[in-house]
Amino acid sequence: MKLVANVKDRLVNSLKPLVIFYGFYLFFALLTPFIVSMLIAHENVVGSPTGVIFPSFIYAAIIGMLMVTLRFNNSIQFGSSRKTIFISYQINSIVVSLILAILNIVFTEIMNNISWLNMTSSVIDNLYKVNNVSFEILVFSFVLFLLSISIGSLSGLLFKRLKKITLMFLGAALVFIPMVLGYIFSVLPQSAKLAVFDFFGTILGLQGKNIWAPVLTLLVICLIFNFISWLVIRRQPVK
Amino acid sequence: MTEIIINNIQKNYKDKKVLKHISTKFEPGKIYGLLGRNGAGKSTLMNLISNREFPTSGEMTINGETVTENEKSQAHIYLSSEKNYFSKDFKVKKIFKSAESFYGEFDWDLATKMIDRFGLDINSKIGGLSTGYNSITKLIIALCLPVDFIFLDEPILGLDANHRDLFYEFLMETYATRPRTFVIATHIIEEMEKIFEHIILIKNGEIIDDGDVEDLLNSSVMLEGDSEKIAAIEDNFNVFYKHSFTGISKLYVKNKVDEAQLPEGISVNKLNLQEYFVGRTN
Numbered sequence: 326m327k328l329v330a331n332v333k334d335r336l337v338n339s340l341k342p343l344v345i346f347y348g349f350y351l352f353f354a355l356l357t358p359f360i361v362s363m364l365i366a367h368e369n370v371v372g373s374p375t376g377v378i379f380p381s382f383i384y385a386a387i388i389g390m391l392m393v394t395l396r397f398n399n400s401i402q403f404g405s406s407r408k409t410i411f412i413s414y415q416i417n418s419i420v421v422s423l424i425l426a427i428l429n430i431v432f433t434e435i436m437n438n439i440s441w442l443n444m445t446s447s448v449i450d451n452l453y454k455v456n457n458v459s460f461e462i463l464v465f466s467f468v469l470f471l472l473s474i475s476i477g478s479l480s481g482l483l484f485k486r487l488k489k490i491t492l493m494f495l496g497a498a499l500v501f502i503p504m505v506l507g508y509i510f511s512v513l514p515q516s517a518k519l520a521v522f523d524f525f526g527t528i529l530g531l532q533g534k535n536i537w538a539p540v541l542t543l544l545v546i547c548l549i550f551n552f553i554s555w556l557v558i559r560r561q562p563v564k
Numbered sequence: 565m566t567e568i569i570i571n572n573i574q575k576n577y578k579d580k581k582v583l584k585h586i587s588t589k590f591e592p593g594k595i596y597g598l599l600g601r602n603g604a605g606k607s608t609l610m611n612l613i614s615n616r617e618f619p620t621s622g623e624m625t626i627n628g629e630t631v632t633e634n635e636k637s638q639a640h641i642y643l644s645s646e647k648n649y650f651s652k653d654f655k656v657k658k659i660f661k662s663a664e665s666f667y668g669e670f671d672w673d674l675a676t677k678m679i680d681r682f683g684l685d686i687n688s689k690i691g692g693l694s695t696g697y698n699s700i701t702k703l704i705i706a707l708c709l710p711v712d713f714i715f716l717d718e719p720i721l722g723l724d725a726n727h728r729d730l731f732y733e734f735l736m737e738t739y740a741t742r743p744r745t746f747v748i749a750t751h752i753i754e755e756m757e758k759i760f761e762h763i764i765l766i767k768n769g770e771i772i773d774d775g776d777v778e779d780l781l782n783s784s785v786m787l788e789g790d791s792e793k794i795a796a797i798e799d800n801f802n803v804f805y806k807h808s809f810t811g812i813s814k815l816y817v818k819n820k821v822d823e824a825q826l827p828e829g830i831s832v833n834k835l836n837l838q839e840y841f842v843g844r845t846n
Binding site: 327330333334395396398399400401402403404405406407408409560562563 | 611614615616617618633634635638639641642643649650651662663665666667
């Protein structure tokens with residue numbers, strides 16, 4: 326009973342912002358180019374090379390953050406365990422990611438068929454030689470949004486649990502670790518560099534233009550983030 | 565029999581020991597007063613029982629099952645705390661419906677009666693309510709949920725005298741129709757004394773008294789008289805508090821005293837709960 330109530334509670338709070346987001350997106354992605362092309366430039370304008378996927382990715386992270394920062398205290402107050410709350414996060418993430426992935430496909434298809442939008446292929450479509458309205462893109466988008474929500478959730482949980490000074494060190498580490506890794510990479514022997522390129526090429530499916538490889542990679546990263554989120558939430562006090 | 569057993573609970577925040585080896589139990593169908601000075605550990609104990617925080621060590625069980633991270637146990641427990649944990653932009657009506665969806669039941673008859681008598685606007689957002697009406701909203705939720713143990717932390721915060729009387733009325737009414745255990749932490753001891761059956765008194769994280777109100781008050785008396793006369797007999801008694809003012813002293817003692825055996829000018833008075841509390845926690 327608590328799981329159903331938790332899932333319903335979170336879905337309502339996640340789906341409402343989605344309506345607002347797509348309302349804004351429709352305005353800026355469709356109406357603004359229409360106004361520019363028809364009324365000002367009198368020629369077809371180019372749509373976004375990333376389509377709706379990139380702004381949706383950002384917004385999914387925000388939904389993830391809101392999901393874990395709002396209503397946690399309320400759920401505990403009404404007798405839920407942290408395990409149930411965590412499971413409701415996962416169910417909510419899957420449902421929202423699926424909705425985002427489907428809407429992503431729908432909007433892409435709509436925009437492909439609008440005459441005054443001169444749509445180019447997206448980065449993903451070109452990299453993996455897939456149609457931007459296809460089952461592969463649907464699955465890829467779904468996993469991408471799942472990852473985005475898990476990044477947002479973990480960020481939100483850490484922000485709530487960690488002391489501000491610890492957060493500052495963590496933020497600094499996130500900036501400096503890539504720099505350090507980049508320096509280490511630059512001093513590696515050529516064979517090692519090639520091995521690293523091969524590794525990333527394989528897990529991202531770039532060599533064989535295989536989109537299922539990054540799907541699996543993103544899923545693994547998502548599971549890792551979710552596991553860390555569980556470690557953070559399992560002893561989270563109500564404050 | 566459903567009772568909550570607290571066994572050797574300890575709670576530390578870094579180096580600070582907030583609760584030290586707390587052991588007690590909450591029996592079914594009783595009204596408990598959980599008393600203590602500010603920072604004594606009352607809210608912490610309630611937070612531990614209601615799964616808001618985790619104990620450092622020790623065990624809390626209901627029907628033999630732990631209450632920590634156990635929804636089956638938590639279904640019997642509800643804590644209405646001083647702090648408001650509901651989203652500020654939620655309307656009161658929505659919060660009641662949310663409570664119903666989490667617990668499966670909500671006594672709408674009692675809620676409607678309370679809403680009407682308190683004059684609560686259920687279409688208001690909880691963030692826009694006064695302190696008093698915030699407390700009233702939380703009280704309605706607590707009394708209308710189908711739980712066996714209701715913990716109320718400072719329930720009458722911000723309530724005016726009329727609303728406090730109403731609260732006592734509804735509390736006793738619901739207690740009579742559906743006997744449950746109420747555990748009330750409050751600083752307004754004088755008013756609530758009349759409804760408490762059992763007192764747990766916490767001082768510096770430890771339980772110093774745990775007994776029926778009548779037994780505790782009958783075990784102690786106040787001796788009052790001239791300071792010099794009081795000082796002369798002080799050593800004969802188990803004194804737990806002394807207060808002197810303008811040549812008159814009051815001695816709170818844990819003894820049964822026969823006034824006839826005392827020097828002239830010293831009177832024996834019964835302590836009320838507030839006086840007992842002040843004496844024991846000073």
